[in-house]
Amino acid sequence: MVTRRTILKASLALGAAAVFSGAIGGLSAFAQNTLRVRRSLHNMALNDPDLSAYRDFVGMMQAKNQKDPVSWLQYSLMHGAYNGNYRYCPHGDWYFLPWHREFVMMYENAVIALTGKKDFAMPYWDWSIDRVMPKAFTDQSYGGKPNPLYVSGRTLNTQNWPLPDAWVAPDVLAKKVYAETNFQLFGTSKNPNQRDLDMSWVVKGGGTQGFLEATPHNLIHNSIGAFMPTAGSPRDPIFMMHHSNIDRIWAVWNALGRSNTADMTPSDRNLWLNMNFKNNYLSPTGQLYSAYPRDLQDTKALGYTYPGLPKPDNLLADPVRDARLLSLLAAGSTSDTLEVLRVLPAANKDAATLKAPLVKSVRFSASLQNQVMAQATESATQSDAAEVFAIIRDMAVGPDVSSVRVFVNAPALSATTPLDSAHFAGEIGFLAHPDAEGEHAGHQKTPPSALIELTDTVRDLAKRGLLTTDNISVQLVPVLREGAKDGAGATIIPASIEIVVV
Numbered sequence: 158m159v160t161r162r163t164i165l166k167a168s169l170a171l172g173a174a175a176v177f178s179g180a181i182g183g184l185s186a187f188a189q190n191t192l193r194v195r196r197s198l199h200n201m202a203l204n205d206p207d208l209s210a211y212r213d214f215v216g217m218m219q220a221k222n223q224k225d226p227v228s229w230l231q232y233s234l235m236h237g238a239y240n241g242n243y244r245y246c247p248h249g250d251w252y253f254l255p256w257h258r259e260f261v262m263m264y265e266n267a268v269i270a271l272t273g274k275k276d277f278a279m280p281y282w283d284w285s286i287d288r289v290m291p292k293a294f295t296d297q298s299y300g301g302k303p304n305p306l307y308v309s310g311r312t313l314n315t316q317n318w319p320l321p322d323a324w325v326a327p328d329v330l331a332k333k334v335y336a337e338t339n340f341q342l343f344g345t346s347k348n349p350n351q352r353d354l355d356m357s358w359v360v361k362g363g364g365t366q367g368f369l370e371a372t373p374h375n376l377i378h379n380s381i382g383a384f385m386p387t388a389g390s391p392r393d394p395i396f397m398m399h400h401s402n403i404d405r406i407w408a409v410w411n412a413l414g415r416s417n418t419a420d421m422t423p424s425d426r427n428l429w430l431n432m433n434f435k436n437n438y439l440s441p442t443g444q445l446y447s448a449y450p451r452d453l454q455d456t457k458a459l460g461y462t463y464p465g466l467p468k469p470d471n472l473l474a475d476p477v478r479d480a481r482l483l484s485l486l487a488a489g490s491t492s493d494t495l496e497v498l499r500v501l502p503a504a505n506k507d508a509a510t511l512k513a514p515l516v517k518s519v520r521f522s523a524s525l526q527n528q529v530m531a532q533a534t535e536s537a538t539q540s541d542a543a544e545v546f547a548i549i550r551d552m553a554v555g556p557d558v559s560s561v562r563v564f565v566n567a568p569a570l571s572a573t574t575p576l577d578s579a580h581f582a583g584e585i586g587f588l589a590h591p592d593a594e595g596e597h598a599g600h601q602k603t604p605p606s607a608l609i610e611l612t613d614t615v616r617d618l619a620k621r622g623l624l625t626t627d628n629i630s631v632q633l634v635p636v637l638r639e640g641a642k643d644g645a646g647a648t649i650i651p652a653s654i655e656i657v658v659v
């Protein structure tokens with residue numbers, strides 16, 4: 158039996174990266190039917206018909222009266238306002254993927270309607286391959302006129318360009334995204350307090366972000382700057398290509414044979430599938446319309462697909478492991494004997510600052526270390542490999558913090574400690590949020606929480622002899638927003654940190 162645990166052990170080296178990278182361009186498989194195919198921007202000609210239709214569409218939408226519901230500004234306001242609040246768009250909970258699937262389709266349908274290009278499909282920016290902004294978006298002019306895809310004031314944070322391996326390398330995605338078998342661990346979990354289908358849950362957040370949302374999704378938004386780190390992010394035309402790629406990753410994950418709902422309880426399945434995104438979207442003629450996750454499960458049923466989708470890999474979920482992790486995310490405890498190491502007690506008040514990273518240790522017993530390390534040296538492919546996760550909860554994030562880097566047992570740390578350090582475990586990005594007052598205060602998000610996998614870092618450190626004590630130390634280093642000052646707004650205070658060996 159091949160389970161998720163086995164594959165972590167058996168290594169994903171077997172071409173996984175090449176299969177999932179999106180580098181395969183073949184359209185032939187879909188050429189005979191009517192599915193529209195969303196293609197990669199990689200090597201796409203600037204005058205490609207899909208890219209040209211999108212450019213024309215953006216130009217048309219920007220030229221309209223911006224009070225018209227079918228205009229560049231009004232479409233973006235369904236998501237949220239620049240320097241304002243998020244309106245309908247969920248981040249940090251399990252509605253993140255389906256809500257944005259419909260949002261990209263809302264634009265796609267409008268491109269078709271306004272340009273008349275019936276086979277238009279939104280291209281995607283595969284940032285695993287193309288680590289800088291695609292040229293179509295950075296040229297200030299096109300065809301002798303201003304380029305509608307160009308946005309002035311993008312910062313393209315030099316620290317983060319080209320996009321680093323730690324966020325987007327194909328082998329990182331293979332392991333941290335595609336090998337995950339549980340939807341909520343892959344695509345961000347439910348707010349544990351949700352008990353009904355009240356629409357307010359959609360925008361509340363309060364789930365625990367997995368790697369996909371916390372790292373490539375959030376950090377690419379932030380790295381681009383201008384509109385992209387804010388609730389007004391859809392005002393940057395690159396938004397649709399970024400989210401088309403996020404949507405493709407979900408489609409690839411499903412194509413590998415992963416189910417969104419098979420392992421949800423009946424009650425959770427109902428709460429996820431039947432939520433009404435009521436009047437969250439605008440039609441090409443300016444009518445409000447609704448969508449339900451139950452109708453957003455399969456891109457082919459929605460009329461589009463992506464090239465090069467993989468075949469199922471027959472990787473089986475491990476229900477015990479999934480249940481343990483999910484109950485830990487939901488309740489802070491598990492019903493069985495799983496040992497939870499409390500790195501930071503609940504209601505912590507200690508802050509990480511730029512000058513003083515938050516460094517907290519907890520006893521990491523020899524027997525736990527052995528559970529993790531036994532697997533690193535054992536050669537059998539069948540294993541009960543232990544994984545190590547950190548859960549960082551309810552982070553109070555200062556407005557000047559763009560992300561936080563997580564290190565393990567580093568002897569010395571600073572803002573410039575590189576991401577390829579053996580001690581680096583992960584980076585969690587935070588979109589910009591306004592203060593908690595204001596007219597949409599009821600729509601404020603719960604402080605973000607994230608799940609960070611430490612397995613490889615811990616094993617690697619042990620192999621190098623860098624895990625010599627029986628303590629494990631978790632270290633948080635905030636990263637400043639582009640242009641922000643290192644002041645009171647540059648701190649981050651997690652309510653708690655737990656480590657669990659599953």
Ligand SMILES: [Cu+2]
Nearest residue numbers: 236246247248
């Ligand atoms: Cu969004």
